Amino acid sequence: MTTQTKPIDAYSLPTPNGQKVHIMLEELGVPWTYHRIDIGKGQQFTPEFLAISPNNKIPAIVDPEGPGGEPISIFESGAILKYLGLKFGQFYPTDARAQVKVDEWLFWQVGGFGPMLGQNNHFSVYAPEKVPYAIKRYSDETHRLFGVLNKQLADSEYIAGDYSIADIASIGWAQSWERYGITQQDFPHVHAWLERVGARPAVARGLAYGKDIPNHDLANDKEAQKVLFNQRAR
Ligand SMILES: N[C@@H](CCC(=O)N[C@@H](CS)C(=O)NCC(=O)O)C(=O)O
The missing domain is CATH 3.40.30.10 (Glutaredoxin)
Structure with missing residues (x-):
């Protein structure tokens, strides 16, 4: 070690x-x-x-x-x-197939979940002019991405196999679901996962x-x- x-x-x-x-x-x-x-x-x-x-x-x-x-x-x-x-x-797993799974969801987060929620925030909250097209585009995409995550978590405790950097990458973004007008009922598996990972002392400290x-x-x-x-x- x-x-x-x-x-x-x-x-x-x-x-x-x-x-x-x-x-x-x-x-x-x-x-x-x-x-x-x-x-x-x-x-x-x-x-x-x-x-x-x-x-x-x-x-x-x-x-x-x-x-x-x-x-x-x-x-x-x-x-x-x-x-x-x-x-x-x-x-981060050592097995090559397991690594691919983690990489997929890590890149999904850094290339999609984070940037799209960020753009949603920008146009819904920060932009000085409210542009309905942009707000709808990024709100829809936020909803779609939460849906993708919810499906992924329907049958598994963690995003990509065991608890991994794929989970760690998404926690901070997913936990602010309320600001995107999302309810617990919309994506129950995401909520169960947030409770599961949130119970980890290192996550709370981080x-x-x-x-x-x-x-x-x-x-x-x-x-x-x-x-x-x-x-x-x-
Ligand atoms: N793709 C980058 C995104 C990092 C990012 O957006 N950082 C923001 C804060 S959350 C920042 O430092 N912004 C400063 C700036 O844009 O000048 C990553 O995942 O590390």
Whole structure:
């Protein structure tokens, strides 16, 4: 079993994308240090942060004990989860077929469930003009994706076989179902799963991590909106 001597540095925030990494690190029980990157204030654009996260987004990690004993930096939550799962041999299977299952649902989350719910939030809550077409498009897609997850969980306790990084990736997004106008009755298997994974102490700790400082209230914080919305290449 791999042991971690020096803490892993996590550059993050308690958003659904950051929470994936917080949950994973708590599940692994390895030493880690939280570095708050205030994206509403533009801290994602400093040269130091861009050097480890060129897409100017949290989460990113630096493992001082990377491959060959040398430090490694990683951006993109899916890549971070896979790296940690492989390094510590936990929450990511060793069997090739089982790995494909986990990868499918991990990529489903990072390519679909997260971005589409994010766009839904943007057009339903944050956009200064309410564009009915965009709101309907992303609300429908949110509903469809929750339906896909619900079907997947109808016959299994976890998303892709045993509890894995596929579950860890989706928890933070799925738990905010209410904001998408979804009821417990709509997707009962998703709710049963959220209760199951929510009962894990590491999940509770990972979801709570960093919340002592509230995130920006993006619906009303005009300064944060200026930083985060309508970015163009710099
Ligand atoms: N695909 C990325 C998405 C990360 C992401 O969207 N991060 C947001 C916060 S949840 C961010 O840092 N936004 C800052 C910005 O857009 O400037 C991942 O999964 O890591």
